[in-house]
Amino acid sequence: MRRRIDFMLRLLFLLCTSIGIVALAVLIVSIVVDGFRYIRPELFLNYPSRRAAQAGMKSAIVGSIYMLLMMAPISFVFGVGAAIYLEEYAKKNRATRFIQLNISTLAGVPSIVYGILGLTIFVRFFALERSLISGTLTMTLLVLPVIIVSAQEAIKAVPKIRRDASFALGADKWQTVSRAVLPSAMPGILTGVILAMSRAIGETAPLVMIGALTYISFLPSSLKDSFSVMPIQIFNWISRPQEEFHSLAAAGIMVLLALLLLMNFSAILLRNKFQKHI
Template sequence: MSLPREQLKRTLSGRKRFDRLSYLVFLSCTSVGIVVLCTLLIDVLINGIGWLNWDFLTNYPSRRPANAGIKSAFFGTIWMITLTAPIAFVLGVGTAIYLEEYAKKNWFTRFIQVNISNLAGVPSIVFGILGLTLFVRGMGLGRSILAGAFTMALLILPIIVVASQEALKSIPQELRHASYALGGTKWQTIRRIVLPAALPGILTGNILALSRAIGETAPLIMIGALTFVAFTPSSPLDQFTVMPIQIFNWISRPQEDFQYVAAAGIIVLLAMLLTMNALAIYLRNKFQHKF
């Protein structure tokens, strides 16, 4: 039996009020984060834009704020990302392909999947301890860029595996079946059909994971990355520093001018992060396939 007209109107009116209230609550929560982010960005820009010049980009760190630069940290970060990216990409995408295309769906596969998901939530300092034990001391790499790259690759590996798995899952099974029907082997199907179609999601996940690696400090401090480097690394076995560590070093200095130098370093780091995120969006749109 249908509700009376007046009671139905009251019910609909109550639902609309609840919807509007929910909308305002969620909008307020989002606005708080946006306001805080904008406040931080404005503060950084005001403090650092006046110190951002060519000398800042080409000078090495100095005990005098006026002469301090980010050159060694910038090139250390470039070295770090250049080595971390292929290591993490090969291991992460290879793991995702195995789990999605080859592994049987049994308890062992579920065990691996659960542990990969759990690793994504492990504090980064734990990966630093692992890197110190395994790469710095166990493999004898010392406090080198290569040891840092291996450590950061382990840190972002769970993110890349999960993102790559989701990209592979999004490819319709009909494409695989069509390839098999034409006589393609499993590897030919994966290499020529599945991977090209899943490439936008895979690349996006990798670039976003590398964006996280750029901003990490704790693991690199654990493996012995230096806080003051007055040279540019020339090989993967050289000692190094990265921009987050250099910024942390400046902020910890008692001189007030170093706060502005640190703000300029934050602007450079943000510019690099935004460039990588823009690249991820471009690649996703360029290679996007609609099924």
């Protein structure tokens, strides 16, 4: 009886997995078929246009890269710093548990809430307007809880014996954290940071809330300039009635997927590289 139940459950799990894989494969094939003919140099070199034959997503690609380059160091410093404090320095009391509960809750909050928060704080309160810096800070708020939680889990996974050995050799608290704990936790930390960046680069709702432009024919030259990103440009194209823009949107999705796959592949390479040195 148990073997029969086990066999039935394995079939059920295999069926569920197959449905997800098949649906994803059909979606990817459909996107590739529609957008492959628009994967050309003009897509990367031209600015958005009302004519599909001349339209590109240069400003959106550059805006996404700018935002990613600014988000990464800010998110890493504040996210990993908060994780180190909560795991290594903060006392385990009610206040710490309350903070931890709120961070875990924020990691699952819908992204549109962060868009409203960014609109209220950065765009209106600090008067940063609908600029690149507003978008960067809003997306940093979005990924911070995810980075903190993943960094905490990576730090927790470091064996206690490493800390004890460091203290036994006469190291103080910070020397132990920086030279024994962090090098061992770095593969998990970097993986969490890059995956959080991957999530942010594909988000649309928060940037719509703070006013990222759907049509922009210049590159941002300062942090206060207006900007666009790839998900916003794709959303603009897919909402147009012309079939050519739908194919352009499919090509944009292919570019965005390639960037996400590259980031995930980088996370795997960095994790494997650091694990070899542990």
